[in-house]
Amino acid sequence: MKIGYLGPKGTFSEEAVIKYTQGVENCEVVEFNTIPEVINCISNSLCEEAVIPIENSIEGSVNIAVDMLINDANGIMIKGEVIIPISHCLISDAPVEFKDVHCILSHQQAIAQCREYISKKFPNAEVKATDSTAQAVLGVKSKPGVVAIGPERAAVIYGMRIIDRNIQDVKENYTRFLILSQKDWVVTGKDKTSIVFSVPNVPGSLYNALGVLANKKINMTKIESRPSRKKLGEYVFWVDIEGHREDEIVKDALEELKGRTDFLKVLGSYPKFK
Numbered sequence: 001m002k003i004g005y006l007g008p009k010g011t012f013s014e015e016a017v018i019k020y021t022q023g024v025e026n027c028e029v030v031e032f033n034t035i036p037e038v039i040n041c042i043s044n045s046l047c048e049e050a051v052i053p054i055e056n057s058i059e060g061s062v063n064i065a066v067d068m069l070i071n072d073a074n075g076i077m078i079k080g081e082v083i084i085p086i087s088h089c090l091i092s093d094a095p096v097e098f099k100d101v102h103c104i105l106s107h108q109q110a111i112a113q114c115r116e117y118i119s120k121k122f123p124n125a126e127v128k129a130t131d132s133t134a135q136a137v138l139g140v141k142s143k144p145g146v147v148a149i150g151p152e153r154a155a156v157i158y159g160m161r162i163i164d165r166n167i168q169d170v171k172e173n174y175t176r177f178l179i180l181s182q183k184d185w186v187v188t189g190k191d192k193t194s195i196v197f198s199v200p201n202v203p204g205s206l207y208n209a210l211g212v213l214a215n216k217k218i219n220m221t222k223i224e225s226r227p228s229r230k231k232l233g234e235y236v237f238w239v240d241i242e243g244h245r246e247d248e249i250v251k252d253a254l255e256e257l258k259g260r261t262d263f264l265k266v267l268g269s270y271p272k273f274k
């Protein structure tokens with residue numbers, strides 16, 4: 001089985017893939033350069049599964065991933081989730097003093113998770129976004145004064161130096177990754193279901209929709225709104241609930257929700273990460 005992820009080797013996404021595939025045989029991992037390419041590897045059948053970062057405890061959602069799953073990813077379902085701790089290092093090719101650092105490279109999520117550190121230690125450095133943290137680590141090769149923010153593992157793989165460790169603004173830092181496929185997962189009894197929907201622009205419509213869950217005592221573990229991209233001030237809601245879409249109570253709730261929403265898409269049911 002082929003599993004797509006955001007490469008090159010050494011990204012946090014690769015760490016998530018390693019955690020996900022522990023004990024699973026016959027997996028071949030396939031690197032892609034950007035998150036959209038990783039998501040598209042399912043629709044164009046390059047891979048059977050894909051692992052993408054979806055939300056971080058400091059920075060919140062990875063908007064590109066959320067928006068593609070809401071708007072573009074027809075035929076893609078969520079079949080699992082993995083959560084990993086994230087510790088960022090400051091990485092360079094050769095020894096460097098902080099005062100000589102003039103450019104910082106990293107993935108936009110990593111930059112955001114280290115925003116206070118960057119502005120305190122390097123108020124004048126240029127900050128450049130790369131497609132992944134490992135790409136940033138590759139980018140410091142033979143570049144005096146250029147540093148990357150990324151995983152220790154990437155520094156080790158590419159033979160770079162670690163200048164500082166654990167530099168994220170909140171030390172306890174976690175990212176949740178989703179496992180995508182053409183099908184979601186079977187009932188396990190400890191499941192979650194992700195849905196997205198929009199409601200009519202009338203008083204109480206969101207309250208009405210969420211009331212279905214409240215009435216059936218279905219616990220909600222996440223709610224997020226994203227722009228509908230059709231009109232300013234119009235939103236689509238992403239809601240995670242406990243239970244599997246094939247559980248009787250969830251099935252009934254989804255049926256009822258159809259009547260109280262303009263648009264409803266079930267992204268998949270999958271076992272909760274332990």
Ligand SMILES: O=C(O)C(=O)Cc1ccccc1
Pocket residue numbers: 006010011012013014053056086107109110131132133134175
């Ligand atoms: O670039 C990476 O290493 C990724 O996998 C994306 C990312 C970046 C920062 C925190 C978590 C995931």
